[in-house]
Amino acid sequence: MADKPTKGLADVVAASTALSDIDGKAGRLFYRGYDIHDLAGRATFEETAHLLQRGKLPTRSELDAYGAELARGRELGALVSANIAEIAEKQKPMEALRSLVSLSGADDADKDSIAPEANLRKAARLVAQQPLLVARYHAARTGGSIPDADPSLSIAANFLLQVTGRTPAPREVEIFDECLVLHADHTMNASTFAARVCAATLSDMHSAIVAAIGTLKGPLHGGANEQVMKTLESIPADGVAQAVRDKLAAHEKIMGFGHRVYKTEDPRATHLRRMSAELAEATGDDTYYRMSKEMEEVVFEEKGLYPNVDFYAASVYHYLGIPTDLFTPVFSISRMSGWTAHVIEQHADNRLIRPDSEYIGETDQKWKPLEER
DSSP states (O other): OOOOOOOOGGOOOOOSSSSEEEETTTTEETTTTEEHHHHTSSHHHHHHHHHHHSOOOOHHHHHHHHHHHHHHHOOOOOOHHHHHHHHHHSSSSSHHHHHHHHHHHHOOTTOOSSSSSHHHHHHEEEEHHHHHHHHHHHHHHOOOOOOOOOOTOOHHHHHHHHSSSOOOHHHHHHHHHHHHHSOOSOOOOSHHHHHHHHHHHTTTTHHHHHHHHHTTTTTTTTHHHHHHHHHHSOTTOOOOHHHHHHHTTTOOTTTTTOOOOOOOOOOHHHHHHHHHHHHHHHTTTOOOHHHHHHHHHHHHHHHOOOHHHHHHHHHOOOOOOOGGGGHHHHHHHHHHHHHHHHHHHHTTTTTOOOOOOOOOOSSOOOOOOOOOO
């Protein structure tokens, strides 16, 4: 008798990759062999994107060249620019990004090629354009405008400037940049798998990224950080413990806890907790950090669950002034580096991804003419 299929493909190896690796028991994450604890707060997001897309941490000259390439690739095409306002009027953030990235494929000079050099160019442009798409979308829906990107500033600095309308403090930029590094890649998660399945058909990079964004839109993958913030906002600051216990008693899920891979604390959460505490002190309002800490303690006491990457990301993004419904789009800004790297890797050593399935329907059915049914 054949083995029963594993629901959700848990523990099934779907691809070989040199991009990232997880040790779930020890709570460790690696990008191309570098421990995330070594990269976080040290490597910039641009360095990390270079590492993922091009296989190595860049030298100074390589980083300067890559930065210049990102600056050149940041400009949005005519089709995207012409449609942002209407899309912002009719679509929610993740729907809008799905549409805008698809349109950007039509504007891309390399749209008809999946050759290695074309893929590298498209990957850099997608990383450069994603923060601008989020900021332009937000400006369009609020009736505002954004300053032009400053080529001398990092992706993190430009995004905070454009989405909040104020010049961020240097430490805010460093913290947001670290957030981007922490979210850059995470092995074969649902959106990355969707991108690789699409790329494995030898479809183009933009199509694969649209598949990833559509997958991230689903609440079982993306959106947890937004839900964490909404939960914090809905609970009285002095009633966290009781609210959590009431939710658990009602069998409601507390977002931001537990992970399918990690059996201990998510290593990314370690850094995000620290950053939330720092921002709480800097802003003079520790309400959401304090609530988060209490919620963490109660959930662990009641369920033995650790916070995942989404839990403290919520309060960090809030303290940075990012609107709550843009939390998942911000995730896509960072993960674009990983998604594009996976597409490059898939195209470089491709085989169509075509798993089997177990049929559980009726058998030996006999056809009857319509008048006899």
